[in-house]
Amino acid sequence: MPEQYYKEALKAGQKEYRACIARGVSPVLPVLDDFVPEERVNLGISLGVVQVPAEFIVGTKTRGRTASFARNFMPILPEDTEFASKWRSLCGSHLKEGIRDPIKAYEYMNRFYVQEGNKRVSVLKFFDAATVTAEVIRIMPEPGTPESDLYYEFTEFYRVTHVNYVEFSKKGGYRELLKRMGRDPEALWTEDDRRRFSAVFHYFRTAFEERSGGKLNIRPGDALLSFLKIYPYKDLCAMTQSEIKKSVGKVWEELELQQEKTPIEVKPVPVEPRATLLTKVLTTATAAMGLKVGFVHDKTPEKSGWTHGHEQGRLYVEKVFGDRIGTVSYFNAMDPDPLTAINRAIDELCDVVFTTSPVLLPASLRAAVDNPGTLIMNCSINKSHRYVRTYYARIYEAKFIIGAIAGAMSEDGRIGYVCDYPIFGQIAGINAFALGARMVDPRSTVELEWSSVGGRKAAVERLTSRGIKLISAMDNARLYESGDKFGLYLVDGDRQTQLAAPLWNWGVYYEGLIRQILNGAIRTEYETSSKAINYYWGMSAGTVDVKVTDAVPEPVKRLAGYLREGISRWIVDPFIGPIHIQGGDTVGEPGRPFDLEEIISMDYLVENVAGRIPVYEELDSTGKATVESVGVEPARKPEAGQE
Numbered sequence: 001m002p003e004q005y006y007k008e009a010l011k012a013g014q015k016e017y018r019a020c021i022a023r024g025v026s027p028v029l030p031v032l033d034d035f036v037p038e039e040r041v042n043l044g045i046s047l048g049v050v051q052v053p054a055e056f057i058v059g060t061k062t063r064g065r066t067a068s069f070a071r072n073f074m075p076i077l078p079e080d081t082e083f084a085s086k087w088r089s090l091c092g093s094h095l096k097e098g099i100r101d102p103i104k105a106y107e108y109m110n111r112f113y114v115q116e117g118n119k120r121v122s123v124l125k126f127f128d129a130a131t132v133t134a135e136v137i138r139i140m141p142e143p144g145t146p147e148s149d150l151y152y153e154f155t156e157f158y159r160v161t162h163v164n165y166v167e168f169s170k171k172g173g174y175r176e177l178l179k180r181m182g183r184d185p186e187a188l189w190t191e192d193d194r195r196r197f198s199a200v201f202h203y204f205r206t207a208f209e210e211r212s213g214g215k216l217n218i219r220p221g222d223a224l225l226s227f228l229k230i231y232p233y234k235d236l237c238a239m240t241q242s243e244i245k246k247s248v249g250k251v252w253e254e255l256e257l258q259q260e261k262t263p264i265e266v267k268p269v270p271v272e273p274r275a276t277l278l279t280k281v282l283t284t285a286t287a288a289m290g291l292k293v294g295f296v297h298d299k300t301p302e303k304s305g306w307t308h309g310h311e312q313g314r315l316y317v318e319k320v321f322g323d324r325i326g327t328v329s330y331f332n333a334m335d336p337d338p339l340t341a342i343n344r345a346i347d348e349l350c351d352v353v354f355t356t357s358p359v360l361l362p363a364s365l366r367a368a369v370d371n372p373g374t375l376i377m378n379c380s381i382n383k384s385h386r387y388v389r390t391y392y393a394r395i396y397e398a399k400f401i402i403g404a405i406a407g408a409m410s411e412d413g414r415i416g417y418v419c420d421y422p423i424f425g426q427i428a429g430i431n432a433f434a435l436g437a438r439m440v441d442p443r444s445t446v447e448l449e450w451s452s453v454g455g456r457k458a459a460v461e462r463l464t465s466r467g468i469k470l471i472s473a474m475d476n477a478r479l480y481e482s483g484d485k486f487g488l489y490l491v492d493g494d495r496q497t498q499l500a501a502p503l504w505n506w507g508v509y510y511e512g513l514i515r516q517i518l519n520g521a522i523r524t525e526y527e528t529s530s531k532a533i534n535y536y537w538g539m540s541a542g543t544v545d546v547k548v549t550d551a552v553p554e555p556v557k558r559l560a561g562y563l564r565e566g567i568s569r570w571i572v573d574p575f576i577g578p579i580h581i582q583g584g585d586t587v588g589e590p591g592r593p594f595d596l597e598e599i600i601s602m603d604y605l606v607e608n609v610a611g612r613i614p615v616y617e618e619l620d621s622t623g624k625a626t627v628e629s630v631g632v633e634p635a636r637k638p639e640a641g642q643e
Helices: 002-023 082-097 118-126 146-161 173-180 191-210 220-228 233-238 241-250 252-257 277-289 305-324 338-347 358-370 395-409 426-440 456-464 506-518 521-527 554-568 596-600 621-630
Strands: 045-053 057-060 103-108 111-116 131-139 264-267 291-296 325-330 352-355 375-378 389-393 414-419 445-450 470-472 488-492 495-504 532-537 544-548
Touching: 002 082, 002 118, 045 103, 057 118, 082 118, 111 118, 118 131, 146 173, 146 191, 173 220, 191 220, 191 233, 191 241, 220 233, 220 252, 241 252, 264 596, 291 305, 291 338, 291 506, 305 325, 305 506, 325 338, 338 352, 338 358, 352 358, 352 506, 358 375, 358 621, 389 506, 395 414, 395 426, 395 470, 395 488, 395 495, 395 544, 395 554, 414 426, 414 456, 426 445, 445 456, 456 470, 506 521, 506 532, 521 532, 532 596, 544 554
Parallel strands: 057 111, 103 131, 264 532, 291 325, 291 352, 352 375, 375 389, 389 532, 414 445, 414 470
Antiparallel strands: 045 131, 103 111, 470 488, 488 495, 495 544
């Protein structure tokens, strides 16, 4: 039998050799000494005897054995050579008692290069061994490149887990995996931890590859992270192999989405669908049956101005559509958990479910995967989820106008700004406000505070204690805070005078979305795109507006009106490059308006903003929950020294 096995291995080696030549790559094993300086090799760190993934053994330490193997470690020397005889002998020993002696190898960037034991690796790879026992010396690369930085993250992960078979294509993956597993990043794994993870990862990877996951431009680790956003790790551990396979199939489009360079498709305006027989039939059928629409809120209208605005939007669409739709609201969805509230709406036969807060996004995604017949839409932005459409208003357009009003009304150029959460969309609002103020008054400075750090009242007091009288605070009137102003207001002792406020026209937004559901546009957009759909409507769609009070002088009112008209007609753009940001850098090309994707993903502040984006640990509990779902990267990072 060893003779026959060598024939098969030789055939596989020759095939790989020819294929490599055809592809224009070296047909023999890579040699570590060719690209790693000897001085770095001499600084290697011993890892002891460990199990090495066979697929990660890719080369040899020195050039001596390169003529014996093809790039896949299969032999290429004739059957009558001494090498072939030794390979067959080793093969026979493996079949009788197994290969027990560890090889010696160097690890560089989590790939292994054999110093002793090349034939052992060849035989084990021929028999599809998953791992190879090896005495390993690790060589650390020079830091400073994206690849080496990612590798250094891996070494921290390996330090606590001793897991070397999971890899990610982007920084942060290892930390996120531990977080989604509910693990302390500094807690050492036990042998039971490793066994459990090894089993579930094996089952997951098998299911992933059986669906041709190897053809996707993502790694199994990347796919696992996407899966864990929908099914928590404890649920994954409780699944059987067949259940994992079924669940991977249910979320497949979500996994495919991860290979997209630009996974989000932003829809800036409502569109009419192409008239097809199918859309006509579906539209007629939906209209005949009526549409039941559920609104799931994290709070109540009495406690949250945000929820109050969405509830007013629900009442608005009830009047607009009459008996063509029915609506129902579900409040306090976080008690006991949001998935229960969303499933209740589905169980009560809602065809469409709007979840009105970013903190409801994870539960929305899980419910959408488990209930593909229900359309679920979440009020958030810049999230790449295939099964949940998101919607948000371009409130930065209103903030730009209000910033211009503030610049015109400020006496000393100092303006206060209180923001709730450091999330996508809100950063653009801060920057637009600051640019609007500077457009009118080049000396203006916007002093930034956060209500999610110590509360809104404390944030306002920090501003007024510094002598700031012009403040932009809440974006929504909170009914329970009697006497508080929202939007831009002037503080004069105990007196507060409202000047302007952004308006979220949720009724108009929901009317537009429901019309797109009824006429088939949303279905068509989903079926004709492979990306995540984000609706991001603004003044041109009537979903955003600005209220200007009589306390604002008439010339400033006219300025606001001109800007509003220009933005609505796509003539005026708040963001045109270059824009100077904190730290002295510039972003954007001269004279070019920013793309919506660039605006949505802003995670920096413009230069006339005095303040910073808070880090995760500074936020209150609601702020942390919100940031975990849709927070910008600076707010999601641990403070310096905590990594």
